[in-house]
Each structure stands twice: as structure tokens, then as C-alpha cells.
Amino acid sequence: MQDIIAILRDYGLLLAIGQFPEGPIGGLALTLILALSGLLLSFPLSVLIGVGRISPNPAVARLAAAFVSVVRALPLLMLIFWAYFIVPLIIGQTVSGLTTVIVALVVYETAYLAEVVRAAILALPKGQVEASRSLGLSYVQTMKDIILPQALFNAIPSILNQFISLVKNTSVAYIISVDELTYAAYQVNAQLLTKPVEVYVILAATYFIICFSLNRLVKLVERRIHTSRQAPIAAEAAA
Amino acid sequence: MTLDFAAILTPQYTQWMLSGAMTSLALFASAWVLAFLTASLLVAIGSAPFRPAQFTVATFVEYHRNIPMLVQIFVWYFAMPQLLPDAWTTWINAHNSEFIFALIALFLNSAAYMSEDMRSGLRSLPREQMEAGRALGLSYLQTMRDVLLPQAIRAALPPLINQSLALFKATSLAMAIGVAEMTYASRQVENETYRTFETFAIASAFYVTLSFAIMALGAWVDRRNQKAAGH
Amino acid sequence: MIVFENVDKWYGTYHALNNVNETIGKGEVVVICGPSGSGKSTLIRTVNRLEPIQKGRITIDGRDVNGADVNVNALRSGIGFVFQQFNLFPHLSVVRNVMLAPMRVHKVPEKTARETAMDLLDKVGLAHKADEFPPRLSGGQQQRVAIARALAMKPPVMLFDEPTSALDPELVGEVLNVMKQLASEGMTMLCVTHEMGFAREVADRVIFMDGGAVLERAAPEDFFQRPQHPRARKFVADIRH
Numbered sequence: 001m002q003d004i005i006a007i008l009r010d011y012g013l014l015l016a017i018g019q020f021p022e023g024p025i026g027g028l029a030l031t032l033i034l035a036l037s038g039l040l041l042s043f044p045l046s047v048l049i050g051v052g053r054i055s056p057n058p059a060v061a062r063l064a065a066a067f068v069s070v071v072r073a074l075p076l077l078m079l080i081f082w083a084y085f086i087v088p089l090i091i092g093q094t095v096s097g098l099t100t101v102i103v104a105l106v107v108y109e110t111a112y113l114a115e116v117v118r119a120a121i122l123a124l125p126k127g128q129v130e131a132s133r134s135l136g137l138s139y140v141q142t143m144k145d146i147i148l149p150q151a152l153f154n155a156i157p158s159i160l161n162q163f164i165s166l167v168k169n170t171s172v173a174y175i176i177s178v179d180e181l182t183y184a185a186y187q188v189n190a191q192l193l194t195k196p197v198e199v200y201v202i203l204a205a206t207y208f209i210i211c212f213s214l215n216r217l218v219k220l221v222e223r224r225i226h227t228s229r230q231a232p233i234a235a236e237a238a239a
Numbered sequence: 240m241t242l243d244f245a246a247i248l249t250p251q252y253t254q255w256m257l258s259g260a261m262t263s264l265a266l267f268a269s270a271w272v273l274a275f276l277t278a279s280l281l282v283a284i285g286s287a288p289f290r291p292a293q294f295t296v297a298t299f300v301e302y303h304r305n306i307p308m309l310v311q312i313f314v315w316y317f318a319m320p321q322l323l324p325d326a327w328t329t330w331i332n333a334h335n336s337e338f339i340f341a342l343i344a345l346f347l348n349s350a351a352y353m354s355e356d357m358r359s360g361l362r363s364l365p366r367e368q369m370e371a372g373r374a375l376g377l378s379y380l381q382t383m384r385d386v387l388l389p390q391a392i393r394a395a396l397p398p399l400i401n402q403s404l405a406l407f408k409a410t411s412l413a414m415a416i417g418v419a420e421m422t423y424a425s426r427q428v429e430n431e432t433y434r435t436f437e438t439f440a441i442a443s444a445f446y447v448t449l450s451f452a453i454m455a456l457g458a459w460v461d462r463r464n465q466k467a468a469g470h
Numbered sequence: 471m472i473v474f475e476n477v478d479k480w481y482g483t484y485h486a487l488n489n490v491n492e493t494i495g496k497g498e499v500v501v502i503c504g505p506s507g508s509g510k511s512t513l514i515r516t517v518n519r520l521e522p523i524q525k526g527r528i529t530i531d532g533r534d535v536n537g538a539d540v541n542v543n544a545l546r547s548g549i550g551f552v553f554q555q556f557n558l559f560p561h562l563s564v565v566r567n568v569m570l571a572p573m574r575v576h577k578v579p580e581k582t583a584r585e586t587a588m589d590l591l592d593k594v595g596l597a598h599k600a601d602e603f604p605p606r607l608s609g610g611q612q613q614r615v616a617i618a619r620a621l622a623m624k625p626p627v628m629l630f631d632e633p634t635s636a637l638d639p640e641l642v643g644e645v646l647n648v649m650k651q652l653a654s655e656g657m658t659m660l661c662v663t664h665e666m667g668f669a670r671e672v673a674d675r676v677i678f679m680d681g682g683a684v685l686e687r688a689a690p691e692d693f694f695q696r697p698q699h700p701r702a703r704k705f706v707a708d709i710r711h
């Protein structure tokens with residue numbers, strides 16, 4: 001315990017924010033930045049792919065399904081290696097490890113989030129589309145005004161779960177030496193040499209606290225959404 | 240860009256990749272079996288009417304669900320040797336310690352998820368099943384093994400297959416501690432040949448083939464379940 | 471005027487509509503009845519192209535509903551459709567439910583759309599619920615909002631698919647009253663319903679369907695007093711208990 005406190009005193013800041021503000025931001029802060037940007041960037045893409053999966057146009061549906069299956073079939077590490085190789089080919093210049101990891105995370109997350117979006121849409125009553133189309137709204141208007149607002153609201157807990165999985169997945173950035181939390185801890189361990197137990201307890205505990213709290217938050221949100229759907233029914237019964 | 244698969248299909252590199260593939264498969268298969276057994280055990284312990292047992296299982300599950308797989312591997316590889324008895328550490332170090340620690344981390348993690356899948360499968364069963372088993376004179380464990388678990392496993396099969404896919408993909412993380420599985424091997428070949436596209440294409444083909452097989456199994460089970468639910 | 475000419479429809483190999491020929495005149499109120507699975511919903515859903523047909527022709531005022539040149543959204547916006555399950559949009563307030571289509575399809579300015587919506591809600595007796603959300607309304611109230619929503623597009627034709635079947639008995643009347651008022655204003659209406667009272671009071675004609683075919687058409691009084699076809703006789707006996 002003493003050792004842990006000593007390590008936190010000497011390296012806590014490094015683990016929290018890396019070299020910042022003198023150098024690049026790193027550590028836990030970078031982990032959260034990676035996860036958040038992964039979620040924000042993959043969200044619009046996943047809505048497109050998720051809607052594409054159930055498109056009435058079979059070519060679009062098949063293409064979206066193929067994307068989802070192939071990405072889900074590959075380990076995140078392979079996607080990182082592919083991104084390392086392909087992104088420079090596309091934009092014509094070398095890119096940082098950070099960019100590589102973000103691209104890989106976004107592609108990976110898009111596939112999973114797209115399935116969340118698709119499931120949320122399919123869970124809505126069929127009558128919603130029929131009512132909207134019967135009023136003369138187009139397919140796109142129906143998606144935008146009727147289906148997605150409901151589906152995405154219902155999907156909030158699943159989306160938050162995806163964020164938790166993203167937080168954990170960012171640790172894989174370690175492999176290409178991006179200075180997020182896991183890599184930072186690895187470096188601290190390499191400097192100290194004799195305190196692996198303490199360092200990895202700190203590392204594991206940090207992830208645990210974050211993910212565990214987020215999990216609790218998801219449960220809370222789930223209950224909120226559940227009651228927001230139950231209340232009207234109760235009101236109707238009372239009426 | 241011209242493709243040249245011949246450059247990486249020399250006997251040497253082919254050997255690396257093949258051995259990488261075998262290692263991945265060995266890691267996956269052994270971790271799966273151990274995870275499945277451990278998960279069954281966890282479910283049995285966790286459903287015992289004894290608070291400390293439930294708490295222990297819940298803690299085990301929460302630990303593994305809230306920490307990245309890679310960090311769990313590191314904990315086993317870097318930290319655990321300090322905590323284990325010296326004799327054990329010596330033995331493990333003499334027997335491919337990377338593989339063993341990766342295996343332990345992978346199967347424990349998978350066991351946690353699988354036990355949750357099985358537990359929700361169990362919860363979906365009517366309570367009377369246990370009573371019916373006990374009423375027939377079966378012991379608690381016998382009822383668990385012969386009556387509840389088989390049914391729960393059927394209900395839990397779809398998420399279990401998903402978890403198997405996650406486990407298979409997670410074997411690639413073992414490269415981080417130097418296990419020469421497929422991802423590691425492909426990176427090695429790529430380092431030597433600079434044939435990035437060809438090497439990664441072969442490694443990806445390996446993962447996609449196996450993952451698709453697992454997904455196909457999942458789709459088949461879903462179809463069967465739907466049929467069973469239909470009538 | 472809605473005209474069905476030799477209309478056939480299949481779901482896969484299942485023959486759901488069998489050579490339907492029917493004409494619904496302007497301002498006419500026609501009630502469709504028949505046993506469950508007889509094809510009533512299918513028939514009215516072909517009118518606004520919720521279901522495609524494989525043979526024959528459906529025209530509204532001479533225009534082929536399934537014609538290649540027909541814009542399906544424009545077509546549907548001119549046909550009001552009321553569902554058994556109401557299908558209100560639960561994430562939009564009552565008044566927003568009514569305003570949505572005019573604003574999106576006819577690009578009506580928000581202010582005008584709101585005024586029209588409030589008039590219509592007033593007409594169905596629900597102006598005071600304008601800012602409520604649909605799941606908080608009773609079934610009968612929801613269905614009246616659904617009717618107002620359909621009317622907001624000023625359709626010359628209204629289709630009803632068992633609008634009162636999902637309602638508790640004591641809520642049926644309020645919905646039927648709105649429908650009766652519409653009929654008295656000269657709306658062309660095609661209603662799938664088993665409400666005998668409504669049919670007798672309002673309908674010009676009753677169509678009886680079974681097995682995807684129209685087996686009988688008659689004035690309401692005749693149909694309920696003297697059904698001709700054996701299956702119509704059995705059906706009328708059944709709904710009288």
C-alpha cells in the first residue's frame with residue numbers, strides 16, 4: 001500500500017495526463033479522449049450503416065451487412081495494423097500512431113454500433129413506418145423524423161455500453177506505443193522495474209473504477225428510460 | 240502496388256505463419272474449454288443460497304468485465320509471477336510462460352462473461368424446475384447438472400457463441416507479451432519482407448474464415464431457436 | 471371515386487385478394503366486413519399502396535394508383551389512413567403529430583400548420599390535449615388524434631382499418647361519433663368495421679368479404695336483415711352472438 005501511494009505520488013500526474021502541458025497529452029486523459037472521439041466519430045457512420053443494413057435497396061443492405069461482418073470478424077489489432085498501412089496510402093503522407101488508432105477504433109466501433117442502431121429500429125412497432133408513409137412522408141423523412149429519434153433514444157443504454165467497451169479497447173493502442181493509460185503504466189513499470197504488482201494494481205484499479213461507475217450509470221439510465229415508457233401506461237390505466 | 244504473395248510464401252515465412260495459426264487455434268481451443276468449465280462452476284457456486292459465495296462470484300465477474308483484456312494479460316504476465324509461489328513461477332517459466340499466462344488471462348475473462356450468459360439463461364427458467372428436481376430426490380448439485388444447466392445452456396447458446404467469437408479475436412492480444420500467435424507471426428513476416436498488404440491479407444483471411452464459421456454457427460442456432468419458438 | 475378492376479393479390483403463394491371489382495363513389499361511405507383473415511385490411515391497404523397488387527387496376531379519380539408516373543408520397547398524402555392500433559408518434563406531442571405531415575409534405579409554415587392542427591383537434595374534441603404526449607391519452611383519445619392527423623392533409627378520401635377494435639367498449643362511441651360527423655360532411659370513406667350500428671346509421675353500402683373475394687354487397691339494412699350468401703348469413707349470426 002505504501003508503495004502504491006509512493007508510485008501515485010511520483011507518477012500519478014504522468015498516468016493521469018501524460019507530459020501535458022509541457023508535452024503531448026497522455027495517460028488516462030488520452031484514454032478518455034480516444035474513447036470519446038471514437039464514439040462521436042463512429043456515431044454518425046453507424047447510423048448510416050445501421051439504416052443501410054435494413055435498406056429496402058438490396059445492394060445497399062448487402063454492402064452494409066458485408067462491412068459489419070468483416071469488421072466484426074477481425075481482431076481490433078488487425079484493424080490497427082491495416083489502418084497503419086492503408087491510411088497513409090489514402091491521404092498520401094505518414095500519420096501518427098494516434099490517428100491510426102482513432103481510425104481503427106472508429107471503424108471497429110461503427111460495426112458494433114451499427115448493429116445497436118439496427119436492433120433499435122427493428123424493435124419499433126411496424127405501424128410507425130406505415131403511419132408515417134401513409135401520411136405521405138418519404139422514406140428519408142420517415143427515418144429522420146419518426147424512426148431514428150425513437151430508436152436512438154431507446155438505444156441510449158446500449159450506446160453507453162459501447163462507450164464502456166471503447167474505453168477498454170483503447171488499451172490496445174499500447175501495441176503501437178500510443179501514450180494512453182496502459183502504455184503509460186507500462187513505461188512506469190519499465191522505469192521502476194521492481195514494482196510490477198503495484199503498477200498493475202493501479203492500472204487495473206483505474207480502469208475498474210471508470211468502467212464500473214459507467215456501468216452503474218447505464219443501469220440508472222436504463223431504469224429512467226424504462227419508467228419514462230411505463231409512466232404513460234400507468235396514466236392510461238388510471239384514466 | 241504490385242502484389243507478390245510468393246515473396247512471403249517461402250518455406251521460412253510459411254512456417255512462421257502456420258505455426259502462428261496453430262498457436263492461435265491452440266490458445267482459443269484450450270481457453271474455450273477451460274472457460275466453459277470454469278463458467279459452469281461459477282454458475283453453480285453463484286446460485287448456491289450462500290451470500291459469501293454469491294459475492295465472490297459477482298466480484299470475479301465484475302473484475303473481468305471492467306478491466307481491458309490486455310490489462311488482464313499484463314496483470315498475469317508482469318504482476319502475478321511476483322505473487323505466486325516461487326516453485327510455480329519456475330515451473331511456468333520453464334514451460335512457455337507467455338502462452339500459459341495468456342491462456343490463464345483469456346480463459347478467466349471468458350469464464351466471467353460465459354457465466355453471466357449462463358446465469359441469465361438460468362434465470363429465464365421457471366423456478367419450479369429446481370423444486371421439481373429436488374422433489375424427485377435429486378441433490379442440489381444433481382438437479383443443477385442434470386436439469387437446470389442443460390436447459391440454461393440452450394437458452395444461453397446465442398450469447399455464448401458471441402462470447403466465443405470475442406474470445407477467438409482476443410487471442411490476438413497475446414502477441415503483446417510475445418506469444419507467437421497469428422498476429423505476432425504476421426507482424427514478424429511483415430517486418431522481414433515489407434510485404435505489408437500480402438502478409439496482413441493472409442492473417443486477416445485466417446481470422447475472417449474462423450470468425451465467419453463461428454458466426455454461421457450462431458446464425459444456425461438462432462434459426463433453430465426461432466423454429467422451436469414458432470411451434 | 472375509387473375503382474377496383476379485377477384486382478388480385480398474392481402474399482407469396484397465398485391468394486389474398488381474388489378478382490375484386492368494386493366502385494366507391496364520391497361522398498360514399500362503404501363498410502367492409504367479413505371474418506378474420508378474409509382480406510379486409512389487405513384490400514384497403516392496396517388503395518394507398520401499403521400493399522402492392524399483382525393483377526388488375528385500382529384508380530382514384532381515374533388515376534392508376536400503381537401507375538409508373540405516380541409519386542407514392544403525393545398519392546398517400548391525399549388519402550387519410552386510420553389504423554386499428556392508432557400508430558401515433560409517441561415521441562411527438564399531440565399537436566406535433568397533427569402538424570408533422572403538412573409541414574414536411576406540403577411545406578406548410580409552422581404557424582399555419584399549428585392553427586390547422588388546433589382546429590382539427592378542436593373538431594375531435596381534444597384541443598385541450600394538444601401538448602400532451604400520445605401514450606398519456608386513452609385509446610379513444612389516441613384514435614381521435616389519429617383521425618385529426620389524417621385530416622390535416624385535407625384528403626378527399628379516408629380509409630379506416632378497424633378503428634375501434636382495439637378500444638374498450640365504453641370508448642368506441644367517441645370515435646364513431648367523429649366518423650359519423652365526417653360522413654355527414656360528405657367525406658368519401660372506406661371503413662373496415664364490425665360496428666353494425668355505425669354501418670346502419672351511416673353507411674351507404676356494406677361489402678362482405680371472405681377468402682379474399684367480395685361475396686356480397688348490399689344496403690346495410692338488407693345486409694344485416696337478409697344476408698344472401700351462406701357465409702354472410704353465418705357471419706351476421708356470429709356478430710349478433
Ligand SMILES: Nc1ncnc2c1ncn2[C@@H]1O[C@H](COP(=O)(O)OP(=O)(O)OP(=O)(O)O)[C@@H](O)[C@H]1O
Nearest residue numbers: 481482484486504505506507508509510511512513
Ligand atoms: N404480410 C403478409 N404476408 C403473408 N400473409 C399475409 C400478410 N398479411 C396478411 N396475410 C394473410 O392474408 C390474409 C388476409 O389478411 P388480412 O389482414 O387482410 O385479413 P383481415 O380480413 O384484415 O383480418 P382481421 O379481421 O383479422 O384483421 C390472412 O390469411 C393473412 O394471414
Ligand SMILES: [Mg+2]
Nearest residue numbers: 510511512632
Ligand atoms: Mg385486418
